Amino acid sequence: PPVVEAYRGFGARDCVPIYNALDPDTHHPVPAEARFSADLAFLGNRLPDREARVEAFFLNPAAGLPERRFLIGGNGWEWRGLPENVRRIGHVPTADHNAFNTSPRAVLNIARDSMAATGWSPATRVFEAAGAGACLITDAWTGLEMFLKEGEEVLVARDGRDVAAHVEALGEERARAIGQAARRRILGEHTYARRGAEVDARLRRALAARRGHAA
16 A cells, blocks of 8 residues: 555556566475575575664574574675574575475565565565475564465564564474465465466556547
8 A cells, every 4th residue: 555655646547566476387395405404594685674674583583592493595694693503505596495495494584674664565585485385484564464374374473582482383294284375375376477467457457448438
């Protein structure tokens, strides 16, 4: 709604959000790899509008769970001090994203400041992780229920304490069940093929309405 209202405020006749999605040909389950093994993994470059949230939702929980293993991928973290139980691996090529998602017990999504504030802004990573069958833990943001069901298809954390609680409570069987449920939901409702069909249908309706108005 904030985006729709903004465009209408600029004078747009209408605004229809078309969200990110999954390409199942590129993001899918693969065998786990030991190099990406962890209790919780996060993939994201170090950015000014993300770092504070990464500290709150990832680094602080890691510091409070010294017996657990954490993995962080992405550029920029080599210049930052990390808890001893956080292993950094630098840039993760796209070809390794499936293994990165399937190997840990769970993976973490952390929205950037602007996306969290606006809501209804699922990152591509949400769909890619779910498409790989990963058990996803995400920070809370408005509109999440449009894409995944909390507690069944995704675990939601409202702060770092929630992240720590999820990590401590999550067993392999439940993690696998959540990942499989998320994959089914994403494949059924949130692929780029479905997004493309939605765009096509909306444009056809708009064209038909314009022709009818002209007649």
